[in-house]
Amino acid sequence: MTSATPVGDAHPYLRAASAGVRHHTRALTSQAATTPAPADRTHLDVLHAHLIALHRLLDQLQAPTRSPHPTAGRHLATARTRLWQSAAAVHDAFHLLPAVHDASADEEECHPERLPEGPPVLTICQRHLAAGHLVRRTTTPTDLNSPVPGHTTACVQ
Numbered sequence: 001m002t003s004a005t006p007v008g009d010a011h012p013y014l015r016a017a018s019a020g021v022r023h024h025t026r027a028l029t030s031q032a033a034t035t036p037a038p039a040d041r042t043h044l045d046v047l048h049a050h051l052i053a054l055h056r057l058l059d060q061l062q063a064p065t066r067s068p069h070p071t072a073g074r075h076l077a078t079a080r081t082r083l084w085q086s087a088a089a090v091h092d093a094f095h096l097l098p099a100v101h102d103a104s105a106d107e108e109e110c111h112p113e114r115l116p117e118g119p120p121v122l123t124i125c126q127r128h129l130a131a132g133h134l135v136r137r138t139t140t141p142t143d144l145n146s147p148v149p150g151h152t153t154a155c156v157q
Helices: 008-033 041-066 072-098 118-139 141-145
Strands: none
Touching: 041 072, 041 118, 072 118, 072 141
16 A cells, blocks of 8 residues: 655655656657658647546646635636636647548457457547536536636836
8 A cells, every 4th residue: 555645745756757858858859850750649648637637637736726716726827727727728729630540550459349448449538528527517617718717017116
């Protein structure tokens, strides 16, 4: 049995996740100098998973912050809505990309349709639908369709 990670220990994991994204971005940037490659479904699936995880994190941070610090809570709610909009756009882009089918792969060895979570192409949809239930409970349609929902400038000059 494993114990839950104490809240204070969560920050190193967030820093590690950010470092992983930065490393991947640098790798793509150096690769783009030689042969730029378009986005593929695998990248968009992983990016969608990151966006949904961040959306859930902001959802958990926003609620308890709103009471003692209403303005900060509103900004976190706006960030949460924008993350959902980003995840929805990545999900749409995923489905607009062609499915890559490796003809050289042995069809007898891999049966993704037998995976408990379904074929890999459906995992992004399942994740998106599950997150969508939370979004519909906590966000209004007006907020979701607004290009800049509830945006106010925090910096005063």
